[in-house]
Amino acid sequence: MQETHKHVVIIGAGIAGLSAASYLARNGYSVDVYEAHTVPGGLCTAWKRKGYTLDYCIHWLMGTKKEGGFDRIWDELGALVNEDGSPTGIVNFDEFMRVQLSDGETFKLYGKIDRLRDEMLRLAPEDAKMIARLCRDMRTLSRLPFPGVIKEEWSLWRYLGFALANLGKIRIMLGYMNKRIGDFTAKWKSPRMREFFTAIVPQDWSTLAFIFGLALQENQSAGYPLGGSLRFARNIERRALALGARIQYGKRVNSILVEQRSAVGIRLESGEIVRADHVVSAADGHATLFEMLDGKYLTPVQKKAYAGWPLFPSSVFIGLGIGRDLTHLPRNCTLRLAQPFALPDGTEVTHIGVTVYHYDPDMAPAGKTAVTVIINTWKGEFWKDFVRDNPAEYAAWKTAIGQEVVKTLDTTFGNIQDAVEVIDVSSPHTVMRYTGNWQGSYEGFAPTPQAMKTRLPMQIKGLDHLYLIGQWSSAGGGLPPAGKGGRDVAIAICRRDKKRFSGKMG
Numbered sequence: 116m117q118e119t120h121k122h123v124v125i126i127g128a129g130i131a132g133l134s135a136a137s138y139l140a141r142n143g144y145s146v147d148v149y150e151a152h153t154v155p156g157g158l159c160t161a162w163k164r165k166g167y168t169l170d171y172c173i174h175w176l177m178g179t180k181k182e183g184g185f186d187r188i189w190d191e192l193g194a195l196v197n198e199d200g201s202p203t204g205i206v207n208f209d210e211f212m213r214v215q216l217s218d219g220e221t222f223k224l225y226g227k228i229d230r231l232r233d234e235m236l237r238l239a240p241e242d243a244k245m246i247a248r249l250c251r252d253m254r255t256l257s258r259l260p261f262p263g264v265i266k267e268e269w270s271l272w273r274y275l276g277f278a279l280a281n282l283g284k285i286r287i288m289l290g291y292m293n294k295r296i297g298d299f300t301a302k303w304k305s306p307r308m309r310e311f312f313t314a315i316v317p318q319d320w321s322t323l324a325f326i327f328g329l330a331l332q333e334n335q336s337a338g339y340p341l342g343g344s345l346r347f348a349r350n351i352e353r354r355a356l357a358l359g360a361r362i363q364y365g366k367r368v369n370s371i372l373v374e375q376r377s378a379v380g381i382r383l384e385s386g387e388i389v390r391a392d393h394v395v396s397a398a399d400g401h402a403t404l405f406e407m408l409d410g411k412y413l414t415p416v417q418k419k420a421y422a423g424w425p426l427f428p429s430s431v432f433i434g435l436g437i438g439r440d441l442t443h444l445p446r447n448c449t450l451r452l453a454q455p456f457a458l459p460d461g462t463e464v465t466h467i468g469v470t471v472y473h474y475d476p477d478m479a480p481a482g483k484t485a486v487t488v489i490i491n492t493w494k495g496e497f498w499k500d501f502v503r504d505n506p507a508e509y510a511a512w513k514t515a516i517g518q519e520v521v522k523t524l525d526t527t528f529g530n531i532q533d534a535v536e537v538i539d540v541s542s543p544h545t546v547m548r549y550t551g552n553w554q555g556s557y558e559g560f561a562p563t564p565q566a567m568k569t570r571l572p573m574q575i576k577g578l579d580h581l582y583l584i585g586q587w588s589s590a591g592g593g594l595p596p597a598g599k600g601g602r603d604v605a606i607a608i609c610r611r612d613k614k615r616f617s618g619k620m621g
């Protein structure tokens with residue numbers, strides 16, 4: 116690839132920032148990434164405790180199957196190639212998750228539609244018609260290819276051809292996209308089905324967010340990469356470095372420098388100024404717009420989004436190391452608590468999400484098992500003051516909730532309490548501290564029908580040479596849009612510099 120000698124500064128080494136670094140470096144740019152934390156990955160992370168790996172992020176990854184969609188981006192980024200050159204193993208689950216219901220039944224959410232249909236008919240025979248329609252639509256959606264992933268190769272005519280050929284599928288997709296899951300939930304006769312949907316999806320989200328995820332399970336294109344989140348991030352980092360990108364850790368960016376309505380560089384927390392031809396922010400969207408740019412350059416749609424769009428929750432996360440083989444347990448379940456409790460921010464906890472990592476040998480020493488528990492909260496901001504003003508209370512709460520969760524797991528599954536080797540608790544405060552995400556949200560703007568229909572701009576009109584990517588750039592967040600954002604920004608910058616973009620490595 117021909118060197119352009121143009122310099123790009125990227126803020127943040129999450130998956131979006133690493134992806135942008137990788138694609139820009141291979142297109143001849145001189146790339147510097149500044150990352151506040153000491154490791155790559157941002158939210159896509161994990162940490163070690165006494166030989167256990169407590170994984171915070173990946174439960175399923177869109178694009179794990181070779182089919183010309185997001186897989187191509189992961190391929191170009193080297194995301195699924197391990198340090199020793201071996202391909203990352205992918206696990207597809209027969210049973211995606213199970214949910215405990217109040218009448219003592221358990222709903223098993225199978226990945227394959229036929230099995231899922233039988234399970235729904237078992238639990239809700241009175242909804243046979245709804246079930247048939249849902250399964251038919253999911254099957255149809257599972258066959259919808261992803262246009263637009265490899266944008267630069269598609270002409271307008273090809274897009275139109277694609278749209279015409281897939282008109283029926285697109286119509287079904289838009290129908291679900293425009294429907295709130297609350298309205299969809301209300302249509303079921305069975306109280307079990309209504310309880311199920313209410314327990315696992317916020318009711319103001321688009322129904323598509325739920326159905327599309329399941330459709331991907333049908334054709335096994337969203338599996339789990341063995342080694343988990345940090346390995347995935349390290350794989351992308353390794354290729355970006357090999358291509359010549361430079362990444363500096365422990366360097367927080369305080370502001371984006373603007374001269375004559377053009378971004379010309381950044382100022383680090385240390386006061387150091389770095390000038391650049393282009394600035395890409397792959398950091399938290401709110402901090403970029405309201406702190407690094409002082410709230411001076413918002414488009415109308417950004418103003419609206421940050422003023423009122425619902426967000427993904429933040430979380431209380433409990434990582435456990437259990438000195439036992441727990442292969443007999445379900446790998447992922449939503450447990451209904453016999454005795455709900457409240458978080459310090461007032462959130463009433465009625466369910467907890469449990470993942471038992473027996474399917475990934477990298478997560479625990481032989482014969483032992485890492486278990487993680489996630490509790491959602493939408494009150495991220497509360498935690499900043501709480502932790503600052505009440506450190507002793509916070510520490511005591513962490514101990515108490517860890518024990519409470521262990522007790523619940525012991526009551527539900529048995530044989531846990533006396534084998535606990537690690538209890539590690541983090542809160543929305545931890546998310547904000549280590550990743551800077553607004554309100555500790557773990558995927559940015561929630562996929563409501565309104566947000567899914569609105570495009571957030573990568574560039575701000577009238578502010579040249581600045582690009583915003585990452586999970587705050589489209590509703591629904593997640594790793595695929597982060598990886599794609601890095602590719603799209605490289606395409607946009609190449610176009611701006613009248614260069615031909617290439618996704619290839621050299």
Ligand SMILES: Cc1cc2nc3c(=O)[nH]c(=O)nc-3n(C[C@H](O)[C@H](O)[C@H](O)COP(=O)(O)OP(=O)(O)OC[C@H]3O[C@@H](n4cnc5c(N)ncnc54)[C@H](O)[C@@H]3O)c2cc1C
Pocket residue numbers: 126127128129130131132149150151152155156157158159171172173174175176177366367368369397398399402430489549550551552557558584585586587592593594595597
């Ligand atoms: C519990 C959990 C489960 C999830 N499960 C899945 C899943 O199964 N599948 C999936 O696809 N997605 C999942 N996600 C979502 C996914 O992890 C995120 O959407 C994605 O990682 C966001 O990447 P990003 O690069 O846009 O942002 P981030 O990961 O937030 O990266 C931003 C980076 O910028 C850095 N930064 C911020 N401010 C500054 C500054 N001022 N100066 C320098 N650096 C700065 C941060 O430290 C961070 O490293 C999950 C997330 C969580 C938390």
